[in-house]
Amino acid sequence: MxxxxxxxxxxxxxxxxxxxxxxxxxxxxxxxxxxxxxxxxxxxxxxxxxxxxxxxxxxxxxxxxxxxxxxxxxxxxxxxxxxxxxxxxxxxxxxxxxxxxxxxxxxxxxxxATQTSELTRKLNNKSIQIIDTRKTTPNMRVFEKMAVVDGGGANHRMGLYDMILIKDNHIEANNNISNLLDVLKKNKSRIKKKVELEVKDFSEFKIVMAKGKGLVDRIMLDNFKVSDVSKAAALNNGVFELEISGGVDYTNIQNYQNINGVRYISIGAITHSxxxxxxxxxxxx
Known part of the structure; x- marks a missing residue:
């Protein structure tokens, strides 16, 4: 500690x-x-x-x-x-x-820790880390994130202050993902932390591939089908870190076991449910 x-x-x-x-x-x-x-x-x-x-x-x-x-x-x-x-x-x-x-x-x-360990064993892929989210009990985050690590997982950002994570509402506030990337580029000199950008579909993913190099460190594939995750990983070819998010649980985590090129799977349920x-x-x- x-x-x-x-x-x-x-x-x-x-x-x-x-x-x-x-x-x-x-x-x-x-x-x-x-x-x-x-x-x-x-x-x-x-x-x-x-x-x-x-x-x-x-x-x-x-x-x-x-x-x-x-x-x-x-x-x-x-x-x-x-x-x-x-x-x-x-x-x-x-x-x-x-x-x-x-x-x-x-x-x-x-x-x-127990649930994180069970998911890690079920996934059975040491190249992919299971990570937590900010969906923690208010005022309990420091304890709950310690527990994730004890269970063999890893921590995502601790709060709004230690990583730039651009999600759907940020994109909507800028009308679309292309406009958002333009704004990000204009403010590049102010960026002091890693940048992660959420995409909701394959078309958004391709826009980030085209415009996000040098601006974005990690792409979050939100609620992607397994087949689309595979396509995205192949197209990405190691350019960006890739994170799977949304709908992954003990019943389906093995579906992602053999996908190459994915670094993280974030699962809110390991702390909120x-x-x-x-x-x-x-x-x-």
């Missing part, structure tokens, strides 16, 4: 804890002695890929630096149903304060 990611993670964890704890855990304050100490174990209840261990540990470090956590697995590792993979030891009240936030993040991130992995924190003493 970079220093920037760490600082953002701490900020988001504090916000999540504040949301959950509010003015205090009134149940634990009623039933648990102030100095009570407990041991708990992290139990995997569903097989998959673990992600979020570092964040889980950080939640408890933010609450109480005296709480000890430990894991026998690392982020990105396979875990099996019934495995005990970690422990939490310390003040009972403080463990209970952090339990839900820590588990929510661990479960969510592990679900994303994912089931959390079932993981529990059980007190043992």
């Amino acid at each position: 970079t220093k920037t990611d760490y600082n953002q993670a701490v900020k988001l964890i504090k916000s999540a804890l504040s949301e959950d704890i509010g003015k205090g855990d009134i149940t634990s304050e009623l039933l648990i002695p102030v100095k009570s100490e407990s041991n708990a174990e992290v139990l995997v209840k569903e097989s998959g890929i673990i992600s979020g261990i570092e964040i889980f540990n950080l939640v408890f470090a933010v609450i109480d630096k005296k709480i000890k956590t430990g894991f026998i697995k690392k982020d990105g590792a396979s875990v099996k149903k019934g495995e005990v993979i970690g422990y939490v030891k310390g003040n009972t009240r403080n463990i209970l304060k952090g339990e839900r936030v820590a588990l929510n993040l661990l479960q969510r991130m592990s679900g994303i 994912v089931n959390s992995l079932d993981i529990a924190l059980n007190f043992i003493t």
Whole structure:
């Protein structure tokens, strides 16, 4: 985790804890002695890929630096149903304060990593990377994109600030893709980041091939048929990076397995439509 990611993670964890704890855990304050100490174990209840261990540990470090956590697995590792993979030891009240936030993040991130891993294995083509999108849970992007990497995928841009991605609404605002490329050319001196341009059909693709050299780094083939992806890749012949986007899921990803010349497949569902992995924190003493 970079220093920037760490600082953002701490900020988001504090916000999540504040949301959950509010003015205090009134149940634990009623039933648990102030100095009570407990041991708990992290139990995997569903097989998959673990992600979020570092964040889980950080939640408890933010609450109480005296709480000890430990894991026998690392982020990105396979875990099996019934495995005990970690422990939490310390003040009972403080463990209970952090339990839900820590588990929510661990479960969510592990679900994303698991789905990304399943898609990567199904695709079975190391020359094509599965990448995420900006279709993430608000304020959870840093965590969800970490999970994609733990699952064997890669990150697309983090936000609007680190890559120029020209999509359909930008094109419509400039009337058509040819006009847009003219505007892009006029502003070439202002371009400091990589440029990706979405095309909706083969005719737009050919316009970018003709006018986009030196302006565009990557072309996004949005909702292209497999046959048209093959045609585009052959025509492109390595001039631009190619990204497939739209409608790709576990049921059809193998259709793209043998296409040469495609670098990326972006799948929004790996962050916006994912089931959390079932993981529990059980007190043992």
